[in-house]
């Protein structure tokens with residue numbers, strides 16, 4: 001595998017990891033209507049949604065539903081109150097992405113040590129790798145063909 005195709009390995013690791021982080025955010029919510037607010041103890045009316053406080057995980061509502069009144073919860077409070085774990089779709093997607101990340105690891109060219117007598121730290125360069133590794137990596141990158149980084153490398157990365 002030519003040295004420059006290391007950028008394809010890095011691109012795939014970044015893209016797959018970003019997808020995995022997104023999938024980990026697909027969560028189920030336990031009903032929390034009528035529970036005490038973890039922050040102030042008032043009865044929750046079930047309204048929740050986006051928040052104006054970027055440090056909060058979520059804003060829960062309580063009191064009169066005609067008045068937007070609520071508390072910002074941090075991730076720990078939200079998890080204890082209503083987080084019911086990843087959705088089935090998230091779990092399936094995470095398994096899918098983990099297997100693709102493992103395939104990228106198998107296809108990544110091995111590092112060859114080039115440490116010389118003058119070097120104070122060990123030195124490595126990417127080795128050749130398997131002849132089938134690059135075609136496999138190119139196929140794994142196809143779902144990301146619309147990304148600008150892919151477009152810039154299209155001539156080298158297209159199968």
Ligand SMILES: [Zn+2]
Nearest residue numbers: 037039040071
């Ligand atoms: Zn509250």
